Amino acid sequence: MRISGATSQKSVSLGLVLLILIVLSALPLYASMYAVILLTAILMYVVITVSWALFSGPTGYISLASAAFFGVGIYTSALLGRSLPLPAVIGIAGLASFMMALLVGAVTLRLRGMYFAVFTFGLVELIKRLLLWWEMTVTRTRGRFVIIVDNDTIYYAMLSICVVTLLTAYLVRRSKFGLALQSIGEDEEAAAHTGINVTALKIVTFSISAVFIGAVGAIIATRWTYIDPYIAFNALVSFMPVLMAIFGGMGQFYGPILGATVFAYLEEVLITRFPYHYMLLFGIILIVAISYLPNGLVGLVQKWREAGLAREHADT
């Protein structure tokens, strides 16, 4: 009885995922341009947040390097967008982010706790300043133009990256490496003495998470037409995934997805309805959410579920 319950629940969630995928794939056919653009932004935040949570969630190493990977993607797009087809640009952007994460990871993943967070944040600033210096003294330009791509193409590229990201995160979480990442977060030294190559696992996972952030940077850059180091390496992109993941709740796989979706939608609604006060409202919502939902939206969903179950039992 319980087993069949679990299987039917599994097939229901699988069906739900497929349904969402079909609705999203067909979106440009029936929805307005505005909806497509809004969904593109939401998908982008989902990718960044899920990638961030893939590494930082279980290990507890708070990375603030997301903006660096995102910026690398954006600059790759600006540099290669004219000469290469879009899929190649996205691929190279992902690879470039991966290589940078590998390098940064090898240097910084020896640092624990706050030090790691501070270093990764410094990285964003370092790259931004280096690029500014380079553009001022070597190329004597300020910023670059990015080749324009139509909205539907951007949307489909974003959707594809999102599907790959979610699939990767899901498989990693379910594998033995997911368990090992969690053990690193719980007690890294004990993990090392249990046969886990903690250094390699941390660096590789960190680098995989960077691939997707770089890829979405490359595709979203085509909507911005003009970029410069300030736009590309915006520190806000480092904090957004942290906030969104906490907002959603990190206990469950769908937490960061839910967090990013609701958060991004809320931001859009507030900007359009209250253009002058949106930051204020946003801040209030965030404070309320964090104070009253310690486990994020996931905690809220679970509470509802439990209440629902209790009612069901009361009826019978």
Added chain:
Amino acid sequence: MPILEGEGVTKHFGGLAALSSVDFHVGQGEVVGLIGPNGAGKTTLFNLISGALAPKDGTIRFKGQNITGFKPYRICRMGVGRTFQSVRVFPNMPVLENVLLGLLFGRSNSMSSADAAKEATRLLEFVGLSAVKATPAKDLILANQKRLEVARALATKPELLLLDELMAGLNPTEVAEAMELVTRIREQGVTIFMIEHVMKAIMSACDRIMVLHHGEKIAEGTPQEIATSRTVVEVYLGE
């Protein structure tokens, strides 16, 4: 050939010599005790063997191979398991998953997850934790957390097991149970090197005892020899 041997093993913390030129060896199938007053360097020696720390000088060989300065995961995968002085289980993971990690990443790391689950269940039965396998490790009492650590170490399939104060903080019944567990592990053919303060336990369980004091080895011998040694009594009781 001893399964584990060390030559001139030295470790400094700042200017302090935690271990100075210690020689030691553990034979295949032996149970060797390591005793000494607090701060003698016992845990430091274990940390050097398991790779948590790298020695300043000296060599450590396991099954004839030089493992000095190897990373902990490599030493673990070669067949050295350990427990910690202050318990280090994975607190928020269920008991079963704690043990699974050892199976999935230790020496038997190519095992399928179904086999690993079966073996983890068997190991939990062996240490007497079958009833609590779904409980988060942090909710266990100390004695059971220590057993869990032993099970996790055994899951890595060690030939040599380092037990760091397995019995500290346990009540007399639990100490007796822990001693019985040590005997059963030994019967499985695992060599044991243990740090212990519970004298009754160490005297009855060990074939040989090594005494450290201020980072130097001051005595070595059978439990009888150690119990009657003048130097050891002086170190422990003062003159």
